[in-house]
Amino acid sequence: MEGRHGQKKEKAESPEALKAREEKEAVLVREYLGLKDSLKEIVDSNRRDNEALKITTALLRKSPDYYTIWNVRRTILKEGFLDNANEETANIIYTNELEFVQDNLRLNPKSYFMWNHRRWCLENMSKPRWDKELGMVGKFLEMDARNFHGWDYRRYIIRQVDLQDGQNKDTVLARAQTEFDFTTAKISQNFSNYSAWHNRSTLLGKLVENLTEQEREATVDNEFDLVKNAIYTDPEDQSAWLYDLWLIGREQRSISTLGASVISFNPLEIVVAFDEIVKLRHPFTVSTRIDHVAIPLAGEWRATGSDASLGSVWIFQQAPEVEYGPSVEVVIFSDDICAVRAGSTLPAAVCFELETLNQDFASISGRLGRLEIGKNLMYDVTKRIGPIAEPAGNLETQERSKKHLVTSLTTSGSMDDRVALLDREIASVRELVELEPDCKWPIQILSTLLSELRKTMSIHSSRAKEIDDECIELQEKLISIDPLRQERYEDRRTQLVFDRETLSIVKDSKRLPEVEFAENQPRDLDLSMRGLTHIPISSYFIHLDTLNLDSNAITSTRFLRNLLSVRRLNLSNNLIERLEGVQHAPSLEFLSLEGNQIAKWEDVMAGFVFWREGKLSRTGATVKVLLGLNPVVENEGGEYVLEKRWEDVGEVGVQIQWQTDEVRLAEEVQLRDDEGVIHMEGTRRVSATVVEFDAGAGH
Amino acid sequence: MSHSPAPSSPELLLDQHVKYIKELDTKKNDLEYWLTEHLRVNGLYWGTTALHLLGRPEALDHDQIVEYLVKCQHDNGGFGGHIDHDPHILSTLSAVQVLITYDRLDAINVDRVVDYITSLHNPDGTFSGDAWGETDTRFIFCALNCLSLLKRLDDKRLNLDKTIEYIVRCRNFDGGFGSAPGGESHAAQVYVCVGSLTILGAQQHIDADQLGWWLSERQLKNGGLNGRPEKLEDVCYSWWVLSSLSMLKRVHWIDGAKLTKFILEAQDTETGGISDRPGNLPDVFHTNFGICGLSLLGYPGLVVVDPIYCMPRHVIQRIGLADKH
């Protein structure tokens, strides 16, 4: 690395000592600059002889990272010596170079350019002695068992030899086994050799490829034993624990499609909700049937939020002037979406049938009201109402055989095997938790194992609830013994609490462990005083009318973008500094932000941004926002604030009004850019009136 | 949630650091000055960035530096670490970063810089460090960072899908990234890989929870961060770890107050400058990354740094990249 590392600062010297040192230093500088002058001569005169080589030797001894000199040296060697040398002579030259590098590596084991020069020699030699190299790097790793240059070089040697072998399967495997044994030796010398654990993980993946299921299990059990040896020796050492986590692996995450609903008939608008953020690869297929003929329905899919290409809630709006029949069907193919979270996939196609015959939407005039959840046909997608122009995806009618682990080595198709393994490991780590109650690692591993186990069961089972409760307790324990990472545990705790508190919203899907919306959605949800730091899955909330999040630790309101039906929202006493995501909370009438950390008026207004025309854009409607006990109220309040004194009133806030089309259009003319294009998206579409509410109003 | 403030954190020695950086070029009596000549252009980037974050952008003579940098550019478009030093992607990125920070790209031939970088692009998606062919995920990041700053990621000579594939192959069992496929996870390599994937809009290949977890375990009891498990803390990891956490939106997963205290304790109270850890000799590299770390932690009075490009946020805003990622 480029900076100074590990150089102790010396105590102040006496004037005499300083002078002596300065004189000595001056000699060294003169000497070095002399060498540099000679180098310049060489370069300018294209000298390629022994004398030139000696100059580079002297300079590189002093400045091994002076990469230009390595380049000069290679040019001298090549043009002055190697180009006209026979094989034997060339080998002698390269061998000398290797010795030169080796001498220098002892002093500068972390010089990239030195290791690089060594590779250059070996790659250009006719008969490189890889066995000797392996011996060299073995000794090297005895001196410093964690030097990553050394480990990188070791892997490089093996790769080169494998290539020379023409990738002969048996010898390659045998070599991997030898290297695996090398990591065993290194780990037994010192359990905290993370470099060795790491290398072991790369080798083990290769070695188990050719094993039978039974042999593989035995191998993995051996690994668990090795880990146990290590963690009982030093339970605070993270190397073995990180390896343990990898052995346990994680259930591959399936994206759940929670449901689909019609939210407007004119224009036709459909909402689809997922349980995590996805990117659209191909638009979902929408079709309708008119006179018994199925036809594709043109339109546009957009995610809610400021970035319309990314979200967990997607809204379709039909193209203008297109007719549709009594029912509409939405098909989402596996590869229509890609997850933002690594490793998540939509395991199979999903299909929803939506009733559009009865257009009595009186209940949603002015607001969305209660959304009818479309019929989920996901298990029977072949019964589509007709041919649909298929995107690049395949329509999967059968469940794929599910792999139960992310790590290749313990992958098993059997849920029972998975549960057995988890139960065994849980029992084993519980022993250590008892022995070492204040060590964070076994607690973290226990929590991970329990969470994995929970993925194998119904979310409504009593065992699942027990697990959630225990995991929440474990996070609280972790917060107390490892305060440095307090907020990480709080985020995890938030997820657990959220899962536990939203059980009325979702139910198990037939395709476990996926979930979907329950038939009867709660209208109100009280999540006050739950210690939530964020809202893990905001798409769960698209049907809610009233949401109470009073007295949590929420910092961001971006989740608001998915609260399509919410009318009343209490976010008082959180840690919010800025309002975001109100683009399309079209039903919102009342929002309390009392007791937050909003310091600027702009930070409230900026939250109200236009999304697009349609059901979710409202003009003329007003939202009452309470802002008492925020710094914005105590600050002078900016240009918006009335001259009246805030403190005198019971409740303070602002009445925010979505602008009418006339006002908006008048403003947009001024937003035309040089080419006359109107900037529509992200345009603020609200005006605000600061008002004082009567004390007690809105409660 | 805020952490309880760490007891008696030292102050940031702003004026002393400015003085330290300004005087770096006057130490010609020290052998060290000459032995680090190959890092002169990188050093200018570290010093420039640190001074901008300290709010003293004018402390170095911009014209003089631009004139010098122009002399470091070779005919093939690449920059050397100093005049007459061979071109390398590391110094090329530094030069471009300084010129953009000064808003002086007009001084050089940008097309040729792009030619140089694309000439180092390999069929497997990697970039070499220079004409001699060494590859490392660091060089991928240097190339992408530079091309992104120059708005030339759409160059037809690039195959960035391959680059993403290659980076994914460098991902390890712990969620981190190494210098090459099979290479051990290391916070600096994590930074360059997360940065590359972020620039390419491909963060979906990162398991943010797993990697954020690993990164937050880099914090030691004294508040400092290490680069790999069971290693010592070092101020420069304040940047590699923290910027990665920032790109993954998880800076709060470590204790910012304790890290702030650790960085401030590594300041040299006599000469100014920051060292790798308390009690050691300072250098401009650790001075810069210490200050960058403090900036990401929201240290009062410091100019905000961009976690991807490691340049002042306002510069990244000026060139229109701030909302891209």
Ligand SMILES: [Zn+2]
């Ligand atoms: Zn360092």
